[in-house]
Amino acid sequence: MIQEERLVRLFLDLCAINAPALRESESVAWTKGYLESIGLDVHEDRAGEKIGGNANNVIAWLRGTLPDAPRVFLSAHFDTVEPTEGLVIEERDGVFVSASDTILGADDKGGMAPAIEAVHALKESGKPHGDVCLLLSVAEEIGLKGAEAMEIQELGLDFGYVLDTGPPVGSYVTRTATHDKLDILIHGKPAHAGKDPENGINAMQVAAAAIQGMSLGRTGPETTANLGIIEGGTAVNVVCPFVKIRAEARSTSLDELDAQVGHMVQRFEQAAAEFGTTVEIDHARHYYSYHVPEDAPVVQVAQRASRALGLEPTLRTTLGGSDANVFNAKGLPSIVVATGMEFIHTHDERISRRDLVDTARLAYQLLLEAARQTRA
Ligand SMILES: [Zn+2]
Numbered sequence: 001m002i003q004e005e006r007l008v009r010l011f012l013d014l015c016a017i018n019a020p021a022l023r024e025s026e027s028v029a030w031t032k033g034y035l036e037s038i039g040l041d042v043h044e045d046r047a048g049e050k051i052g053g054n055a056n057n058v059i060a061w062l063r064g065t066l067p068d069a070p071r072v073f074l075s076a077h078f079d080t081v082e083p084t085e086g087l088v089i090e091e092r093d094g095v096f097v098s099a100s101d102t103i104l105g106a107d108d109k110g111g112m113a114p115a116i117e118a119v120h121a122l123k124e125s126g127k128p129h130g131d132v133c134l135l136l137s138v139a140e141e142i143g144l145k146g147a148e149a150m151e152i153q154e155l156g157l158d159f160g161y162v163l164d165t166g167p168p169v170g171s172y173v174t175r176t177a178t179h180d181k182l183d184i185l186i187h188g189k190p191a192h193a194g195k196d197p198e199n200g201i202n203a204m205q206v207a208a209a210a211i212q213g214m215s216l217g218r219t220g221p222e223t224t225a226n227l228g229i230i231e232g233g234t235a236v237n238v239v240c241p242f243v244k245i246r247a248e249a250r251s252t253s254l255d256e257l258d259a260q261v262g263h264m265v266q267r268f269e270q271a272a273a274e275f276g277t278t279v280e281i282d283h284a285r286h287y288y289s290y291h292v293p294e295d296a297p298v299v300q301v302a303q304r305a306s307r308a309l310g311l312e313p314t315l316r317t318t319l320g321g322s323d324a325n326v327f328n329a330k331g332l333p334s335i336v337v338a339t340g341m342e343f344i345h346t347h348d349e350r351i352s353r354r355d356l357v358d359t360a361r362l363a364y365q366l367l368l369e370a371a372r373q374t375r376a
Pocket of ligand 1: 077107108140164
């Protein structure tokens with residue numbers, strides 16, 4: 001049985017510890033202590049040194065009594081998108097919000113607390129189950145770095161659930177986008193703006209020519225593209241010698257994504273050529289999409305768990321990324337479980353007590369439903 005007050009206390013305690021990406025050590029130490037105190041077999045990997053952080057991923061086991069049941073995991077991430085130093089949390093009409101000038105951090109403590117409480121409740125229940133694992137990652141918000149560094153193949157897991165998206169609780173993300181990043185450096189040519197501007201090439205004008213007519217925003221049924229950051233220039237009286245632009249594109253269709261990225265690259269190259277200059281473009285595939293079919297055991301178990309609690313087991317597609325992208329890319333079937341976190345990455349972030357409890361009940365039910373399966 002999920003213990004509501006214990007769950008809320010855990011959520012508030014986790015939120016109270018400042019844990020921006022690469023600086024999660026205090027949160028990791030506290031959580032390890034909690035997991036050990038409830039009798040789990042707790043390990044750390046060596047992700048911190050690989051990614052330049054001060055903390056490692058935590059892998060905690062509740063050993064099972066059913067050797068033929070699938071080995072399943074629940075996952076959430078320690079880091080918050082911004083620091084939360086000085087956070088004051090208030091509960092207003094059953095909704096937890098930040099009363100200070102920071103985010104709340106329900107992303108992802110609103111996933112982590114229910115995952116831990118579910119495993120705790122399963123242990124206390126005395127019900128038969130297979131091996132259950134908590135995968136608690138660092139540095140998710142800066143590009144899924146903790147999950148990337150995790151040596152997940154060694155764990156012998158069959159499938160699992162990443163608690164890391166918004167409501168409605170009971171729904172799941174089974175399909176996501178591939179995400180590309182572009183770093184663009186347009187070379188201009190400096191010259192004195194008053195004395196000999198004709199000897200210069202203005203990189204801002206090159207950028208403007210490239211961006212004029214570039215297809216951005218929602219560029220196709222499954223694709224988005226954005227120019228997010230622009231900087232450049234050295235002084236008001238110098239013809240602009242460089243412009244840097246950081247851009248991204250995402251799509252659930254690799255063909256559409258490749259076409260969109262090709263279009264953006266071509267616009268920059270063509271504009272540079274027209275102005276008699278050059279552009280450097282660094283193109284990186286940030287993470288890969290996944291599409292877990294509805295008949296996969298990880299989805300079947302999830303749908304049964306939602307229905308058992310009277311929740312609607314909708315399967316969703318999103319263009320956002322999570323650790324599930326990395327786990328799937330490494331061959332471990334994973335889907336994202338909706339939690340109560342809303343308005344994430346803003347200071348209006350919130351989560352309701354009811355959704356927090358329902359997420360924990362659902363996570364517990366996922367573990368019970370998995371225990372009824374046989375390993376493939
Ligand atoms: Zn998150």
